[in-house]
Amino acid sequence: MLDFIPSLPIASWVDEAVKWVTNTFEFFFDPVKDNFGWLLDTTAEYLSMIPPVVIILLVAVLAFFMSGKKFGLAVFSIIGLLFIENQELWSELMYTFTLVLYSSLLAVVIGIPVGILMSKSNTAESIIKPVLDFMQTMPAFVYLIPAVAFFGIGMVPGVFASFIFATPPVVRFTNLGIRQVSTELVEASDAFGATGQQKLFKVELPMAKPTIMAGVNQTIMLSLSMVVIASMIGASGLGRNVLSALQRAEAGAGFVAGFAIVILAIIIDRLTQNLNKPNQ
Amino acid sequence: MPVIEVDNLSKIFGKRSKEALSLLDEGLSKEEILKKTGCTVGVNRAKFQVEAGEVFVIMGLSGSGKSTLVRLLNRLINPTAGDVYVHDDNLSTMNKEQLRRVRREKMSMVFQKFGLFPFRTVLENTVFGMEVQGMDKEEREKKATEALELVGLGSFIHQYPSQLSGGMQQRVGLARALANDPEILLMDEAFSALDPLIRKDMQDELMDLQEKMQKTIIFITHDLDEALRIGDRIALMKDGSIVQIGTPEEILMNPANDYVEKFVEDVDRSKVLTAENIMMRPETVDFDKHGPRVALERMREQGLSSIYVIDRTRQLKGYVNADDVLEARNNQVTSLKEIIKNDMPTVEKETPVQEIFDIIHDSPVPVAVTEEGKLRGIIVRGTLIAALANVNGNGVEDNA
Known part of the structure; x- marks a missing residue:
């Protein structure tokens, strides 16, 4: 019935666009691929070189102090990490951690300023919001395709795809946190003659800190959830073990690798949750 | 020579404010303007002068525009029309930098719900005004400590606001406003959130302080009792307009119109x-x-x-x-x-x-x-x- 409208060649347009971007920005993508890829590999390798015992102890001490001198999380970390070491997944764990670390860092470093911009300008908010919706709801597999086109295969496109998937929460929470600062506090800061910058750093960001930290926590969790998907384009780590177990229908190996991801997730989550304790 | 002079100051909220302003000049009422343009008249051609060392109370019920008026005085809200002079400087025409200087040096504000920063200690709250001016740490902490001692909080400087009672929190608000020794103090329903008994203590204390400091104070309240107690002169507001300005006696003895009269002595109601x-x-x-x-x-x-x-x-x-x-x-x-x-x-x-x-x-x-x-x-x-x-x-x- 609707035959009179010919099928729009959207797919081929997107193909053309990706091809164009790949070729035009090759000068940018290539060095990023090489240098950033080198950084990721080196970080993971160095982490793998540290004896596991040292890392386990460090994490346990960190957990003890960050959870307010309680033993629960510290004990869990020791047992969980020893289990991973015992299953001979330690170097995979280090690669996964590296992937999560860099994609979360990138998301936070870019996400918080974007969130601030969004909170300061209604125009910016109305433009950025649908972009964030798009980033979060577009199936994550779809990002892998241009990621491979831009950066080849390996860790770098994995970080890229995780970054796109994981950035929205930190942007949204930063925006929300700043907009939620009570009018009276904003007025107080204006009435005493604070500049815009002073208001942001001395009043708005400290007030919004618990909310922003909740966003950071979400971002880290989301980037961790991308680990398996990123392994499909060659990112090393625990995800690769899950993927290969899937391909060979090895339920046991899949379970062990998956369980290791869960342990890592719980440790990181509980650690970062302690960062968003409310203000005095 | 007045410290503050307000001339024909109006604030209209809404998109068609210019149109509403000319209707206001034609003498239409607040309701008619709302119906015709969808704009709300916040303040309607206010005009008054405040002398040095005077406590000038602006009083009215909620929605009378008193909080808007006080925010026009330091331009937390930008006026639609009219001028505010502090000595001879017109705030309405100032750029951001000049305005900031006036806010930093000449006037400070006390808020209804105290407006304290919860993540800062009492001392850190009190230094805020001087901190944004870039005063060095030692000097601003010295001044802040003095101000806190003045309001009787000398031993609480390292507490957080949440650890203090409402009355004490507002003392911090007051100390913060006084710390830099500004000429003008704007107090927006400063004691309204407090329990009546503590409120009375605070009023007395403000009067004591005022005797020593001789600041020019603009005090906003909806409480007639409070207005009569602390005001040298009182301006009564209704629907954004000032209906009468006078000393407490003048207002009680010669109410300018029915509204004021009812306000001050509604004998029948009490029966x-x-x-x-x-x-x-x-x-x-x-x-x-x-x-x-x-x-x-x-x-x-x-x-x-x-x-x-x-x-x-x-x-x-x-x-x-x-x-x-x-x-x-x-x-x-x-x-x-x-x-x-x-x-x-x-x-x-x-x-x-x-x-x-x-x-x-x-x-x-x-x-x-x-x-x-x-x-x-x-x-x-x-x-x-x-x-x-x-x-x-x-x-x-x-x-x-």
Whole structure:
């Protein structure tokens, strides 16, 4: 019935666009691929070189102090990490951690300023919001395709795809946190003659800190959830073990690798949750 | 030579404000303008002068535009038309940098809900104004400490605001505003969030301070009692316009129009209203269940200096005051029964408001309203006055 409208060649347009971007920005993508890829590999390798015992102890001490001198999380970390070491997944764990670390860092470093911009300008908010919706709801597999086109295969496109998937929460929470600062506090800061910058750093960001930290926590969790998907384009780590177990229908190996991801997730989550304790 | 001169100052909220402004000049009322343009008139051609060292009270009910007016004075809200002069400088035409300098050096503000930064200690809150000016740390902390000592908080400088009672928090707000020794103090319903008894203490203290400091104070309130107590001159506002400006005596003796007249002496209302009409929900503790710690916590939360005690069936048993409770807690007394007092004024639900005047006059605690011995509500001075000040006749104003 609707035959009179010919099928729009959207797919081929997107193909053309990706091809164009790949070729035009090759000068940018290539060095990023090489240098950033080198950084990721080196970080993971160095982490793998540290004896596991040292890392386990460090994490346990960190957990003890960050959870307010309680033993629960510290004990869990020791047992969980020893289990991973015992299953001979330690170097995979280090690669996964590296992937999560860099994609979360990138998301936070870019996400918080974007969130601030969004909170300061209604125009910016109305433009950025649908972009964030798009980033979060577009199936994550779809990002892998241009990621491979831009950066080849390996860790770098994995970080890229995780970054796109994981950035929205930190942007949204930063925006929300700043907009939620009570009018009276904003007025107080204006009435005493604070500049815009002073208001942001001395009043708005400290007030919004618990909310922003909740966003950071979400971002880290989301980037961790991308680990398996990123392994499909060659990112090393625990995800690769899950993927290969899937391909060979090895339920046991899949379970062990998956369980290791869960342990890592719980440790990181509980650690970062302690960062968003409310203000005095 | 006035310190502040306000000339034809108007603020209209809404998209078609220019159009609304010309309608205002044609003499249309607030309602007509709202109907025609969808704009709300916040302040309508206000005009007054404030002399150095004067306490100028702007009073009106909620929605009369008094809070908007005070924000126009330091341009937290930009005026639609008109001028504000501080000495000879016109704030309305200043650029951001000049405006910032005036806010930093000449005027500071105290807020209704205190406006304290919860993540900063008392001292860090107090230095805020000087910190944004770039004053060096040692000097600003010295000045802030002096200001805090002035308001009696010298020993609390390293506490956080949440650790202080409402009255103490507002002292911090006041200290912060005074720390840099500004010429003008803007106080937006500064004591309205406080329990009436503490409010009275704060008013007295402000008067004492004013005797020493001789600041120019613009004080916003909806409480006639407060306005009469502290104002050198009072401006009464209604629907965004100033209806009368005068000394407390002038306003009481020669009300400019019916509105003011009703405001200050609504004698008939006091005869028809009964205690039940104006009472507020009481804050109580149950002495069968609660001990000094709970009583103290409730008083701290609500900023009260005393609290009524009831039993399981809401029978009124008496009251306890903060000092006694504190002492009881320190002496490890666990029951409130030992420190309870019974000399509170009590009225029945049906008692006419007029009779409550005499009772409330010298009472250290709010009047208890009872029905068959059960506590139904309390009445504080502020509620009583506000009930009389409410001219619409359709109930008591809720934020009294």
